[in-house]
Amino acid sequence: MTDPIVSAMVFYALAAFTLVAAGFVALSGNIVHSAFALFATLFGVAGLYAYLSADLLAVVQMLVYVGGISVLVLFAVMLTSGLDGPLTSNPTFRLGGGIVLMLAVAAAAFVAATAVPSGVESAAVPTTAAIGDALLGAYVLPFEVVSVVLLAALVGAVTLARGYKGGHR
């Protein structure tokens, strides 16, 4: 099942899909199209995770980013631009700044990728059980602290949404 050529083909197909979608996000003139392309990009990234046999990560990426964040982004875009929103909502395109920024990001990514030894060559095994054990075993304290942070964020969001004016409601 793991023919290197087929494996490489799958990888390049996934990477090409993700990159084309990402390019569309940046270059599309229509903001709703950009939002849909963002969804495709995140989906492609989930595919890459699945390719790397990080099955739990892939599914969580889909659950959180594809199912949650993209829908929220689409909601926000649709509610702000209105029904007959501008067809060219992204008219400015600064080539120079964009290239500089792209080079900077590429350099940072290169440094990050070479500084840490790139992962061990391990067999493709399901990771869910191991991650579950680690989260509720060795790393249970950080895990719980993160959930307290999320709880605080939730309370903050409720307070903001209610528009606190001193009295009740």
Add this chain to the structure above:
Amino acid sequence: MLRDVANRLQQFLGFDPATFGYSWVVGAVVIGIAAVAAFVFIAIFAGPVTFWERRIAGRMMSRIGPNRVGPQGVLQWLADGIKCFLKEDLVPASADSGLFKFAPYLVFGGFMATFAVLPFGANLVAADLDVGLLYLLAITGLVVIGILMAGWASNNKWALFGGIRAAAQLVSYEIPSAFSLMSVVLAAGTMSMQGIIRQQGAWPWDWFVFRNPFLFAAFFLSLTASIAEGNRTPFDLPEGESELVAGYHVEYSGMRFLWFMFAEWGNLWVISSLATVCFLGGWQVPGVTPDEIAASTGLAFAGWQLASLFVFVAKASVLVAFVIQVRWTLPRLRVDQLMITCWKYLVPMALFCLAGVLVLLAAIDENGIADWALRGVSMAAGVFIAVAYIGKVRASYMADRDLYRRMEGKELWYPPYRLP
């Protein structure tokens, strides 16, 4: 399943297929066969189930329902399908034509993708992922995006409102659905669909629904939430005919419309089989353990596969009939009632069930006296609900029959399998 097939192939061929230079071709063919099988299943499920649903609907509304095409109208779904094939594929002039054309495939794709992990029998599953249940919850995100895309690209007020309502509804109801399914994950200790089934038994007292009162409640919460996620009638605001004409698919016609309908009726199966897997013991055949099925060979193996398939389809079909009946019994909620139902009732109740399951898991020994007492209480509640439900259905039927006889002086056109 792939490994199973590989092992059996190896026995059959007399050599290890893994040494075969093009083993990925074999893998691709097996995956292709699984995909085609799922597709064919959905085609022959979603079609006739529309007929089934319309006949039940006719019954419940004291009218006849489809009875013209074929004997007793059983071919009505074929006629409808052919009609939709032949219709013109309209794209509104002001629509965003690319997104408009793509959206139905996204909805249908997101729906079909659930079949990757939905089991049909002891070894009849395309991929038994470790993250099966989570995958199932996650992949519905595609449907949300597809519906939003359809609603926006139609460039129509009603469609956009339908799309936005659908997205709000699906995102909200995902939460009680996930919480009630998570209590099953806690009880089973795995997220793999086959693993969840193996943790249950073939007999009702081993099913998760009757394990304890919290899981019993979680079954109904999860069923309610999945009906809402499937946009079925008490929760069908995204296409509420009286308000939005047809919601997000108002501008669609012909085959593109049919993709939405496929997904909608196929969803009946997804709802029912998910509940069967998580709560009703899945495909477990009474009198034989999953290990014995896995160890059997040849004809016996095939026989057990068929038996487990039959058990699974029977359980899921009962639920399908129940979900259809709910659709024609309850009126549609308002938007505010929809959100109140979700956030003020379902979410807290699902959280309560989750906490209850946790406490019971920690406090009670499996197969101890307390465990069996809890199972007994849950089963008693289940039997009571079932008897009350069947009694109510029968009482309505009798009342109808007597009224008809008094008014018309002749018998009503029951029994259900025959029409005038």
